[in-house]
Amino acid sequence: xxxxxxxxxxxxxxxxxxxxxxxxxxxxxxxxxxxxxxxxxxxxxxxxxxxxxxxxxxxxxxxxxxxxxxxxxxxxxxxxxxxxxxxxxxxxxxxxxxxxxxxxxxxxxxxxxxxxxxxxxxxxxxxxxxxxxxxxxxxxxxxxxxx
Numbered sequence: 001x002x003x004x005x006x007x008x009x010x011x012x013x014x015x016x017x018x019x020x021x022x023x024x025x026x027x028x029x030x031x032x033x034x035x036x037x038x039x040x041x042x043x044x045x046x047x048x049x050x051x052x053x054x055x056x057x058x059x060x061x062x063x064x065x066x067x068x069x070x071x072x073x074x075x076x077x078x079x080x081x082x083x084x085x086x087x088x089x090x091x092x093x094x095x096x097x098x099x100x101x102x103x104x105x106x107x108x109x110x111x112x113x114x115x116x117x118x119x120x121x122x123x124x125x126x127x128x129x130x131x132x133x134x135x136x137x138x139x140x141x142x143x144x145x146x147x
Contacts, residue, residue, distance in 0.1 A: 007029045009031070009034060010031050010034070011035075012033070012034075012035060013037075013120070015049055015066075016049075018118070019056055024116075033119065034122040035118045049097075049098070050098050052097070058073050067099055074097075075095075075097055076088070076097065077094050
């Protein structure tokens with residue numbers, strides 16, 4: 001753990017969290033990404049990528065590396081969310097993009113050489129102790145920094 005200043009805290013170093021951190025860093029906002037796991041997991045945690053994250057990967061030149069698909073992502077015109085059917089067929093440009101899950105992660109290109117690096121083994125938390133109650137960041141062997 002280093003002494004750093006962050007403008008925003010992102011919980012989770014999955015594709016969405018890392019991509020959000022990179023986009024914020026490109027805009028001059030200093031993010032810190034917290035992730036409870038000690039390193040990247042090879043176990044899929046979701047059914048895939050859904051929405052604008054697929055399109056953003058393509059805009060940043062990472063879609064092919066991340067998916068192995070040489071073709072650009074294609075929108076879908078229907079989706080089921082919370083047991084509701086969503087119909088995008090009447091829109092000229094569907095906002096919905098989907099990419100099925102896979103078990104490989106992109107290389108370091110996804111965060112760039114100087115991009116945000118996750119604080120592995122860390123998480124947002126809350127606790128009550130002799131100093132009162134508070135929210136903060138937990139990492140390592142129970143070290144807790146109060147926010």
